[in-house]
Amino acid sequence: MQERTIQKNSIYNGKIVSLEKHNVDLGDGKQGVREIVRHSGAAAILPLTGGNDVYLIKQFRKALERQTWEIPAGVLENGEAPEDCAARELREELKMSARNLQYLTTFSPSPGYLDEEVYLYVATGLYEDPALQDEDEVLYTEKINLNNLIDKISSGDIKDAKTIISVLFYLKFYQ
Amino acid sequence: MQERTIQKNSIYNGKIVSLEKHNVDLGDGKQGVREIVRHSGAAAILPLTGGNDVYLIKQFRKALERQTWEIPAGVLENGEAPEDCAARELREELKMSARNLQYLTTFSPSPGYLDEEVYLYVATGLYEDPALQDEDEVLYTEKINLNNLIDKISSGDIKDAKTIISVLFYLKFYQ
Numbered sequence: 001m002q003e004r005t006i007q008k009n010s011i012y013n014g015k016i017v018s019l020e021k022h023n024v025d026l027g028d029g030k031q032g033v034r035e036i037v038r039h040s041g042a043a044a045i046l047p048l049t050g051g052n053d054v055y056l057i058k059q060f061r062k063a064l065e066r067q068t069w070e071i072p073a074g075v076l077e078n079g080e081a082p083e084d085c086a087a088r089e090l091r092e093e094l095k096m097s098a099r100n101l102q103y104l105t106t107f108s109p110s111p112g113y114l115d116e117e118v119y120l121y122v123a124t125g126l127y128e129d130p131a132l133q134d135e136d137e138v139l140y141t142e143k144i145n146l147n148n149l150i151d152k153i154s155s156g157d158i159k160d161a162k163t164i165i166s167v168l169f170y171l172k173f174y175q
Numbered sequence: 176m177q178e179r180t181i182q183k184n185s186i187y188n189g190k191i192v193s194l195e196k197h198n199v200d201l202g203d204g205k206q207g208v209r210e211i212v213r214h215s216g217a218a219a220i221l222p223l224t225g226g227n228d229v230y231l232i233k234q235f236r237k238a239l240e241r242q243t244w245e246i247p248a249g250v251l252e253n254g255e256a257p258e259d260c261a262a263r264e265l266r267e268e269l270k271m272s273a274r275n276l277q278y279l280t281t282f283s284p285s286p287g288y289l290d291e292e293v294y295l296y297v298a299t300g301l302y303e304d305p306a307l308q309d310e311d312e313v314l315y316t317e318k319i320n321l322n323n324l325i326d327k328i329s330s331g332d333i334k335d336a337k338t339i340i341s342v343l344f345y346l347k348f349y350q
Binding site: 001002003005011012014015016017019021022024026027028033034035036037038039042058059060061062063064067068070073075105106107108109110111112113114115116117118138140150153154156159160161164165168169171172173 | 178186189202209210217234238243245248282288293328339346347
């Protein structure tokens with residue numbers, strides 16, 4: 001059970017994503033076309049205080065044309081280990097570091113056409129640790145109680161996959 | 176807090192995804208570039224039996240170059256309501272229909288560059304209801320106990336976002 005590439009066309013090679021189109025052999029004499037979006041992967045962090053508060057990032061997401069609340073996250077830089085990316089993004093987006101960075105899990109946001117994988121961590125023992133911000137990001141942070149965040153996931157106010165998975169995974173398997 | 180498009184380039188218009196590149200005004204005199212992957216959205220169904228078993232689909236995912244186990248899902252057709260898509264995919268992929276199709280939530284797989292939204296449902300009261308299969312899909316189904324599925328999510332064996340979110344969301348808010 002495999003799909004062998006017969007012909008591959010590179011359509012776009014960008015900053016965040018690349019796009020390929022593959023003609024594939026489905027293995028039973030039939031053929032198909034697969035559009036594949038390539039992404040270098042990301043790390044995301046659930047930043048949890050001793051008082052059960054979570055820091056979220058508010059930003060405008062152009063793809064959705066609206067503001068979202070999400071846990072801090074960022075794209076893996078060339079050769080960067082996911083836990084280093086998590087620590088870097090925590091500093092860049094939240095101006096904080098964590099005494100404990102615990103790996104939770106890895107998920108594929110949309111395996112039908114996207115190769116991105118997102119590595120999830122929970123950060124505790126947070127302390128202020130200023131760093132430079134990315135030049136093309138405009139970010140606001142807010143502290144929200146974990147129970148309030150759970151309500152916003154339940155109601156559908158928060159739709160971001162990495163935020164939903166990190167919170168529900170942490171609650172189910174680490175609490 | 177908004178990002179106004181100054182210039183938009185349509186790079187690709189495909190079967191599953193389209194790709195655009197926007198030059199945007201960040202609102203503080205600075206500019207940025209946003210790559211946006213457009214997708215028409217999807218519906219996915221957690222098919223749950225009275226015996227607490229879940230039907231999963233095994234298929235080869237070209238973007239990941241491996242087989243995955245995922246709940247049944249599919250892309251919204253032009254103008255199709257998410258619940259109609261969910262019922263259709265249940266028939267096409269599982270050859271089943273459901274007496275009860277309960278909406279769970281909607282998530283954004285990767286809001287940084289992707290506009291896809293996935294509508295999640297839990298299906299109970301399942302019964303056999305044959306239908307034609309998509310020609311370019313090679314699918315196998317397996318029934319797995321919900322507790323076994325929870326273990327596979329906990330261990331990271333199952334990484335698919337829609338499968339993780341539907342199971343954890345159902346357990347947290349509907350059980």
